[in-house]
Amino acid sequence: xxxxxxxxxxxxxxxxxxxxxxxxxxxxxxxxxxxxxxxxxxxxxxxxxxxxxxxxxxxxxxxxxxxxxxxxxxxxxxxxxxxxxxxxxxxxxxxxxxxxxxxxxxxxxxxx
Amino acid sequence: xxxxxxxxxxxxxxxxxxxxxxxxxxxxxxxxxxxxxxxxxxxxxxxxxxxxxxxxxxxxxxxxxxxxxxxxxxxxxxxxxxxxxxxxxxxxxxxxxxxxxxxxxxxxxxx
Numbered sequence: 601x602x603x604x605x606x607x608x609x610x611x612x613x614x615x616x617x618x619x620x621x622x623x624x625x626x627x628x629x630x631x632x633x634x635x636x637x638x639x640x641x642x643x644x645x646x647x648x649x650x651x652x653x654x655x656x657x658x659x660x661x662x663x664x665x666x667x668x669x670x671x672x673x674x675x676x677x678x679x680x681x682x683x684x685x686x687x688x689x690x691x692x693x694x695x696x697x698x699x700x701x702x703x704x705x706x707x708x709x710x711x712x
Numbered sequence: 713x714x715x716x717x718x719x720x721x722x723x724x725x726x727x728x729x730x731x732x733x734x735x736x737x738x739x740x741x742x743x744x745x746x747x748x749x750x751x752x753x754x755x756x757x758x759x760x761x762x763x764x765x766x767x768x769x770x771x772x773x774x775x776x777x778x779x780x781x782x783x784x785x786x787x788x789x790x791x792x793x794x795x796x797x798x799x800x801x802x803x804x805x806x807x808x809x810x811x812x813x814x815x816x817x818x819x820x821x822x823x
Contacts, residue, residue, distance in 0.1 A: 633811045642802060643756075643814045688756070690812070698744045698763065698808045704755040 602627045602693040606703035613679050614711050621674040621706045623689035632672045633700065634663050635688045643688065647674075679710045714739035718803045718815030725822055731776075731790040733818050735803030738784065743805040745786040746812065747778055750800040762786060798822045 603626040613619050623632065631650045635643040647656040649665035649672060656663050660683065662675045672689055686707045690700040718735045725731060737743050747759040758771045760778035768778050775794055779787045786803060798821050806812040 631809065640819075642817045643804075645811050645813065648811050692809050698806060698810075699746075699758065699761060700806070700812050701758075702756045 602691065602701045604689060604691055604701050604703040606687075606689055606706050608706060609704060610707050610709075612709045612711060613676075615680055616678050618678065619676050621676070621687060621708075623672040623674070623703055625670050625672075625689075625691045625701075627670075627691075627693070628667075629670075629691045629693070630667050631692055632665050633690045634672070634674055635690065635702075637686045637688065637705070639685075646687075674706075676708070679708075681710045681712055684708055684710045714805075714813065716803065716805055716813055716815045718818060720818060721816060722819045723821070725793050725820065727795055727822055728792045731788070731793055731797070731820070733788040733801055733803075733820075735786045735788075735815055736784055737805045740784070740805070740807075742783060744807065745780060746804040746806075747786065747788045748802040748804065750802065752799070756802070760788070793822045795822050 605624045607622050634647040636646050637643045647663040649663060652667040654665045660677045665672045674687060686705045688702050688705045690702045693699050693701045715738045745762045748756045749759055750756050760768055760770055762768050762780045765780055765783055776790050801818045801820055803815040804812040
């Protein structure tokens, strides 16, 4: 059974600081996805990482994938309050690789 | 472009009443379709998925059922709601080995 583990699950950080969220998964996969969820809202796709060594950046967020270590990171640079949300990573699984298995999410609170 | 519609946005239902949530996808054909549930402050639980019309796989045995009467329509149902059915229900679609795209969600409160 595929396991996707995120840490930390809760993160409170001050504006202007840097931090990294980690996503480990237990089976072979060459693609990984990051989503953002605002309170009471649906999930929004942030990054699609399709190969080992892939790096994607948008604004203050940068995601990377190491398929050999089965690890993805979401790095936050100089955090701002607008980044406060819950972030999920997800990995394709199942016989047809169409299902997504999600981590439990990291709730990020950026304090002014 | 593809879009996914889910309704209603919010729903308050008494215990023992039936449930029907609907989801439709536009702009694509033969999508994989999913129903997820998210309890308050919790992660995503996959309830059902479908790879084609009439093909439903259940991940968690429970009080709910799903149907796919048309290629781009996915329905979540219950004959009698329980208090524990409360939560945020999300419909999603994707293709093999791709990211999933989510509807806006239905917040269900069973009272």
